[in-house]
Amino acid sequence: MTQRMTGFIGRRGLGAAGASLALAASTSPTRAQARTELRIGSQVEPTSIDPHFANVDTNNAMALHFFTPLVIRSETLQPQPGLATSWRMVDETTWEFKLREGVRFHDGSELTAEDVAFSIRRAPAVPGSPASLSVYLRQITGIEVVDRHTIRLRTAEIFPLMPIFMGTFVILSRRAAEGVTTEEFNAGRGMVGTGPYRFTGWQRGERLTMERFADYWGPAPEMERVTFRFIPNPAARLSALLAGDVDMIDFVPITSMDAVARRNDLRLSRGVTNRLIYLHVEHERADAPFVTDRAGRPFAGRGPLQDARVRRALSMAIDRRAIAARIMEGASEPTSQIMPAGAIGHVPDLPVAPYDPVGARRLLAEAGYADGFAITMQVPRNRYVNDVRAMEAIAQMLTRIGLEVRLETVPVQTFFDRASRREFSLFMIGFGVVTGEPSSFMSLVMQTFDAQARVGAGNRGRYSNTEFDRLLVQALRTPDDAAREELLRQATRIAMADQAIIPLHHQVHLWAMRSDLDHVARTDEYTLAQDVRRRG
Template sequence: MGRGSDAAGDRRLPRRSRRDLPAGNPDGRANERGARRLTTRTLEEGLMNEHKLSRRTALKLGAGAAALAGLPWMNSAALAADELRAGIAGFNVINTLDPARASLVPEFYVIYGAFNGLLKFNEKMEIVPDLAESYATVDPTTVEFKLRKGVKFHDGNEMTAEDVKFSIERVMDEKLASPNRGKVTAIASVTAVDPYTVRITTKTPYAPLLNYLTNTRTGTQIVSKKAVEAAGEGFGRKPVGTGAFMVKDWKSNESVDMVAFDDYFGGKPKIRSVKIPIIAEESSGMTAILGGQVDLTSTAPFADVPALEKRTSEVKVLKQPGLNTRYFALNVTKAPFDDVHFRRAVSMAFDRNVLVKAAIFGEGVAIPGVLPPSLWPEGKGFHSDYTSFNPQKAKQELAKSKYGPGTEATVIVWGSNWWRRTGEIMVGMVNQTLGTKFQLQAMEFNAAFAKAKAGDYQALVFGWLGLVDPDEYLGEILGSTGFRNIQGYSSPKMDDLLEKARAEMDPAKRRQIYREADLLAVEDMPVLPCFCSNVHNLLRPNVQGFNQLPYSNFADQFAHMTVG
């Protein structure tokens, strides 16, 4: 997961970070007695003071550059002005570059530049044509797309309606088991009317359709039918799209090299090559950009943003409220989280404002529900007692539960930095408030997600970064068939609300239905909503043309960028 996953990407816990966990077992489990002694004030002050020290260290570029010098993606040779070094920071896993199979944020960071969708978001987050030249609604269940003529794939073949039909039906195919399949299950048929006309018909009116056809984390990017059929399972290693850049080389968990595609329909890119190092730690990405080793990073350490914003001669900081939601996923099929009163008690036993202040250093806002505030016209959610810190009510709710003080549970954390701190703070405060014996277990993300998908866990720090439609959040996370529903949560009422909202074409009425669904989520509490964090990018002062969007875009901007 990552800054941008939203539960999608791997921030592996470095060896030294295990020493920073509360004292306990060698596997990273916290000593619950030590955690219970932590007060809200010591949690907040201790974590912030600890990070101030690491920040001072990280900003000493001499030491930072020396530490980075041995990394395999470093290149001390002088670089041409037409080469971009764009670091994906805070992740160390890319499993595939096949859009239909991709699920991790760093995978899509690269996919954005190698592929296109029928549609895309512009700088105002408005949906506009991309591979489609235009589109029109034929009737409430049918949209027709007129394709651009002469668009070439990286293999030289022209893109046609057959490629579009193949690409979307491939994601729809149950046998492929695409993690993005839920976005297209409402589609009844895809018809190639002629070589440059595609008609998509849905089973019922389906409001999210256009969002799910954009070049974002949708999986509906258009692939070459011939290339996929020729490559088979190997397509994810050697992707063929229509994007401004082609994948030249890919070293797993190390780097991706891209080169300009001169036949790109949007015009020949000025940047001729892109080196994309995969940098596990955000702080290392920051040190690399300040030391001149990279030109762009996908994110920045929360604690260092204020200091970086003052270093205008060395770095440009882009920042805005994000379209993400951070939460604790609870396995509602296993004790003790199979009890709704226990889940509610835990939710009221920790302070989300402390998380914002101490885990992400003020770079975000606490949220009362699953949906990020930016999705509401008023820019905020709603108030709920169940997501407000209230020790007295938490204890009262615990008294209604079949579990009580002394209840044990393991909370899985992964990565380092703010993901880990979020788990530390929550466990410490809940144990202190309720007298429970929660423990932390640290592991790398792929292992954590595998356990979660198998239902082999109790609680997990998690998150998701969607698009601009509430269905991307509530449907994915809480729908009975949602790919990111790892909680085992299944509610006929929730599923009915989601289906009703998807079929409602009036935006105001849709928002009201999703408001009801979000309130139901808080009542049932299969996840503990925490906060929405800001989106950041770091750029060298000589880099121009990167337009930051709130869903954490990346390689989709390379075609328009220059390095002066």
């Protein structure tokens, strides 16, 4: 769906979802169901249940029900023992991981270092991946199975972040998964892990089911059976909770959060997240898709998005604080950098870009675009909180500095594939910085693209700055935490001055559930059934 923008989108009322709160009645499940079953209404369906197919948050979160990484990330993204009980640097280029003994896969076989070695080799090499896990694994140059429960990973140079990166992908059973394609995974074959739940079925577009694994090595989850129902429409998802068809939902419509909080039979769980919502910008192609002069002619030579002044003008034209207050209704933190305040790599003296449409017009004129240009921007529908509404507002703001803007809403099912094929030039996207520090995002999204070196796989705009690359590589080789953070801050300053991307805000995530349930709000926004407990 493409629409031309002609006027600012102001604050709306509660809408269908919010209005229904006053009318709908919650239907409680039976006592037996409440004790044994959890039904989650989820906004986004995984694109695949092959846990190595795509480095996409929805896929990664679903995988953690069935599989386990070597290192587990807490709700605040702190590394904790998972399948590995300990790790150490043997020397500057060798990490050793000791595996937990007695861990069983869902088929009864025992976890060994061979399974870990197999998984490390498979994860970055899945054919057809739209977002490879290689960003977390490319530093590994050698794998040594020392014994059944010890594995060593070698790198060409010192790599202090190895334990953190080992929490970004899961371990598969070599016996069950070797030779299994992504298509076969999606049909259920190979879904043999060490996680708290066993896979029982996936009806695409409808639901995914699982049951508790009796021999799970960790604390047993309370719920015996879990069903994820995929309900992309926010109003329908909330209505399902109110009707008692589901027990919990994610991505609560922010226009409804106050009304939900006032109900005695429901409760909210919320938290500021590490998910950065930003505009991805084309840097390389003069004939960038969807960018023309006002007469519809493509640009020859150098196009507008290749000029840093134009990119800076776009950023200055966006009133982030108005979006936070009027569109996001307080469920976002405006930003002009990668990491939120308090996180590793946040730059304290890098403020939110001021809203300055007059200055933006001046920069456009300096760059030779006093009359503006035409552009179509893309946004995934119902992937992020109020994504379309926020992008509508941004489009209107850009019209105020002289651009002719159209907006295309793209179904989530096709958005990421199209973005990976570089079919867009200016589009909204989000990234959950699951490592809790910015190097992974920088390596994936902003480091100079190099297919052979497997860097910049998500750098769809082909941004490139040699000094940024140098600082990032140096940071990844620096063992001292404080020194590494300062290098990452320097790299952040360079990328933000270049407008490598145009940051918008960090998302605040909202869950709603029956009042007799408790939930752990995670910084990475993952909705995990094992994080849900009965109250009291």
